[in-house]
Amino acid sequence: MKLKALLASQFVLPSIPRVAALLLSELERDEPDLKKITQLISTDPALTTRLLQLSNSGFFKLSGKISSVSESLAILGLGHVRTMAAAAASGASFRAVPGINLQQFWAYSLNVARMARSLAGVVRLNQQAAFTCGLIHAIGELAMHMGMAEAVAVLNREVPPLDLRRANVENWSFGFCYAQVGAGFARQWNFPLPIVEALAHQDAPFDNDVYEPLAGVIHLATWRARAKEAGLSDKALAVTFPGSVGEVLGLDIDMVLQQDPIDWSAQTPGRTLL
Numbered sequence: 001m002k003l004k005a006l007l008a009s010q011f012v013l014p015s016i017p018r019v020a021a022l023l024l025s026e027l028e029r030d031e032p033d034l035k036k037i038t039q040l041i042s043t044d045p046a047l048t049t050r051l052l053q054l055s056n057s058g059f060f061k062l063s064g065k066i067s068s069v070s071e072s073l074a075i076l077g078l079g080h081v082r083t084m085a086a087a088a089a090s091g092a093s094f095r096a097v098p099g100i101n102l103q104q105f106w107a108y109s110l111n112v113a114r115m116a117r118s119l120a121g122v123v124r125l126n127q128q129a130a131f132t133c134g135l136i137h138a139i140g141e142l143a144m145h146m147g148m149a150e151a152v153a154v155l156n157r158e159v160p161p162l163d164l165r166r167a168n169v170e171n172w173s174f175g176f177c178y179a180q181v182g183a184g185f186a187r188q189w190n191f192p193l194p195i196v197e198a199l200a201h202q203d204a205p206f207d208n209d210v211y212e213p214l215a216g217v218i219h220l221a222t223w224r225a226r227a228k229e230a231g232l233s234d235k236a237l238a239v240t241f242p243g244s245v246g247e248v249l250g251l252d253i254d255m256v257l258q259q260d261p262i263d264w265s266a267q268t269p270g271r272t273l274l
Contacts, residue, residue: 001147001148001151001174003174003175003176003180003181003184006143006144006147006148006181006184007181007184007185007188009143009147011142011143011146011147012095013045013046013049013050013139013142014046014095014096014097014102014142015044015046015047015088015089016043016044016046016106017089019040019041019043019044019047020044020047020085020088020089021089022040023037023040023041023047023081023085023088024082024085024086024089026040027078027081027082027085032078034073037073037078037081038069038070038073041069041073041081042069042113042131042135043106043110044088044106045106045109045135045136045138045139046088046139047084047085047088048069048132048135048136049136049139049189050084050087050088051069051072051073051076051081051084052066052067052072052132052136052189052191053189054072054076054080054084055071055072055075055076056189056190056191056192057190058190060075060076062075063190064190064191064192064193065192066192067126067128067129067132067191067192067194067195068128068129068131068132069132070128071128097142097145097146098145098146098149098152098153099145099149099152099153099156099161100141100142100145100161104162104229105138105141105142105161105162108138108162108225108226108229109134109135109136109137109138110135111225111228112134112135112137112138112218112221112222112224112225113130113131113132113133113134113135113221114131114134114261115134115220115221115224115225115259115260115261116130116131116133116134116137116217116218116221117130117131117134117261118259118260118261119217119220119221119249119251119256119259120214120217122251122255122259123213123217123249123250123251125213125214125217126194126214129192129194129195129214130214130217130218132195133195133198133199133214133218134218134221136182136186136199137179137182137199137202137218137222138178138182139182139185140177140178140179140180140181140182140183140184140185140199141161141166141178141181141182143178143181143182143185144170144178144181145161151173151174155169155170155173162226162229162230163226163230164223164226164227164230164240166178167179167203167204168203171203177203179199179200179201179202179203180200182199183196183197183199183200186199194212194214195214197212197214197215198212198214198215198217198218199215199218200215201215202215202218202219202222203219204219205218205219205245205248206244206245206248211248213248213249216245216248216249217249219242219245220242220245220246220249220251220256223240223241223242223256224256224257224260227240237253237257238253241253241256
């Protein structure tokens with residue numbers, strides 16, 4: 001499948017069932033807690049993506065300006081959020097994605113978001129935008145698994161979806177990877193340009209005269225989370241560390257590892273907040 005055809009397809013990102021249920025429960029209270037609502041949505045890539053779609057739509061006249069859940073909730077009424085949560089709680093949102101372990105994917109995405117926020121603080125980038133970008137950075141992978149399942153299944157037998165080599169292998173096999181897919185949808189949804197550019201270049205942040213620091217942050221956060229998923233040894237960490245990206249941002253491997261804010265002790269997505 002060509003990238004253009006994939007971006008023209010329709011799909012529903014699956015939400016975390018527990019998060020959707022907790023969100024609906026909170027919204028049904030007489031006085032919903034906005035902080036809790038923000039925290040819940042910010043653990044779910046699908047809910048965050050949908051909220052950004054709504055807040056960056058032409059209806060609110062803020063297209064391309066809203067980059068975080070908190071900003072979105074500041075302009076959206078809880079009625080919009082309630083409708084979104086109800087849709088997320090429907091059976092359609094819970095369907096399996098062929099070739100993806102959704103529990104692992106959700107936990108991994110949240111870990112990348114946390115790591116990206118921490119690294120962004122070190123290099124003085126927008127931490128809210130970095131968190132958002134980290135949380136949704138791999139939605140293109142979900143889209144590829146849903147829109148071109150057979151072709152991706154062949155790839156999965158050689159390189160798992162969260163493997164450090166995944167972007168390179170997808171580029172070699174298809175001529176594009178999850179980064180370009182996610183960026184393509186983000187562009188269609190009128191997401192802020194820095195997020196679109198970061199998603200687009202996350203696999204190779206500074207190649208071909210590209211300079212998007214947020215893409216570099218996402219690249220390093222992704223490396224950290226995927227290396228941990230793979231259980232890499234200290235030696236393997238040193239070998240795989242993307243030093244050229246770190247050099248541009250002024251971050252060496254020790255600085256990146258020291259900024260690791262993630263509790264890696266078998267957390268369950270939907271139970272752990274920010």
